[in-house]
Amino acid sequence: MIPQHLFRNSLTTHAEFDSKTDAIDVAKAFPRKVQGKTILVTGVNKTGLGFSALHAFASQSPAHLILASRSSDKIKECIDALKAEFPNVKYHALNLDLSTQKSVRAAASELLSWDEIDALDIVVNCAAVFGFGETQRTVTDDGLELHFATNHIGHWLFTNLIMPKIIKAATRNPKGATRVINVSSGSPFTAGIRWSDINFEKMTKDLPEDEQPSEFLHKMFGMTINEETVYTYLEAYNQSKVANVLFTVAANARLYEKYGIVALSLHPGIIRTELGRNATKEQREIINDMKNDYKTLSQGSSTTLVAALDPKVVDGLTAQEPVVFLADCKMIALPPKSSSKENAERLWSLSEELTQEKFSW
Template sequence: MIPQHLINKSLSTHEEFDDKTEAADVAKAFPRKVLGKTILVTGANKTGLGFSALQAFASQAPANLILASRSPGKIKECIDALAAEYPNVKYHALNLDLSSQKAVRAAASELLSRDEIEAIDIVVNCAAIFGFGPAGRVLTEDGIESHFATNHIGHWLFTNLIMPKLIKASAKNPKGATRIINVSAGSPMSAGIRWSDMNFEKMVKDLPEDERPSAFLHKLFGIDINDETVFTYLEGYNQSKVANALFTVGINTRLYEKYGIASFVLHPGVIMTELARGATDDQIDAVNKQPIVRKTLSQGSSTTLVAALDPKLTDNLSTQEPLVFLADCQLVKLPPKSSSKENADRLWDLSEELTKEKFSW
């Protein structure tokens, strides 16, 4: 549950939208924000949030939907289902493995070369991994902890590489209509970045006090930690999801005033998807015992649609402390560790270092 005092409904067009709102109803509320647009969604998977968002977008006649996934088979399954219901939309497949910087660069290069996709109006970074289970820390081929590499670095690099097509869209759209949406989790409400130990090599007792994981939160997921714990999948996931929020702040700082490109980040809610496919029975039982309201895929994707389409959200982006995080279809205030410009700039610098790439437009 999101504390009510942190929610600001006055900054959205539809104060009545909440945790029960369906994605299709949000799309219907903003039809002109979808009509004729080109929208890209990562994490195309027929049983996931990405597909639910794609369905809602498709219902309002976008010109193009780009489906990105590391699985060509899952992309085809999604396109087949969408085309059967909405045959007048043009669908485009993009093979994208976010865990590999080499693969991300290849996907971005391919997309930039496609003449039929002149510009991209909305990007929804929805793909994610959640490494349930006892396997322990996994490093990618780039030497980065897998959650951070996939959920943050992959999206950060891909989004920045395809920015020319977003900038082109922003030239014809009203300010704030071209958007980058990052699907996060509840993590930014309580977690942070392990700045002193990004790859999880230290024991808890050797970390600064403000970087130590919460034993209480781990208990909710059926995980016991102590002073000698080095890595848990939950901490890896939490760190990557906080990075989604700080990435959002960084985008707005660099692109909103200059190009009118806006970014929002969101918590879709608790939904059973393939993200939890590696969970043990004990872990699922531990989560199921918590007094948490579960959402359907459509209810979870409704916040994605609000973040992508509601024009009123951008009214606060030029204020001293803009709100960029949504939950249950409304803007929510985040703590400084997951929303400050200082931490966002720190993460941006780290992302440039890890990818050996600097972007300026």
């Protein structure tokens, strides 16, 4: 449960939207923000938040919907379902494996080559991995821990590579209408970045105190940690989701005043999706015992739609106070550890180093 004093209700158009609001109702509230637009969503599958968001967008007649996933079969399944209900929208499949920079560059290059898609009005970075049950870390071909590589670096690199088409859309749209949405989680309320050990190679006892894993959070998931713990999937996931927010803050510093492009991040809530498909029986029982207030897929996507469409959410965006996070369809405050401009710039520099890529537009 999120404390009510953290919500900033004045920064959204519809104060009545909350945790029970359906995504399609948000889309219906802002039809002109969708009609004729080109929207890209990563991480699409029929039982996930990406598809639910796409379904809501499709209901309001966008010109193009781009579905990005590492699974061609899942993309096809989603397109077939959307076409059956909304046949007048043009759908496009984009193969994108965010865990490998080679695939990210190939996907971005392909998208940039599409003459039919000359601009991107809204990009929703929804894909994520959560390594339930993993006791050993997985390192990608690029030498990065899998959660950080996929959930942050993949999206950071992909979004920056396709920025020319996002900027093109911004030249046509009112200031603040062109948007990049980074779907995070509840992690930024309590977690941070493991700056001294991004790849999880050190024991807990060798980390600075403010980078050590939370024993309380791990107990919630039935996990035991001690001073010799090196890696936990929960800590790796939390770090990658904080990175989503810091990417958002740094992107606004580069894009909002110059181009009118807005980046926002959000916590969709607790939803049963494929993200937990690798959980053990014991882990599922622990999660069920938490008595979480689970959302439906549509309710889980509603905050994404508010972030993508509501014109009022940019009212609090200033150089001094970049308000960039939402939960339960409302703007919300975050601790400095997961949202400060200083940490955002630190992460941007690290991301450039890890991808050997610098971007300036």
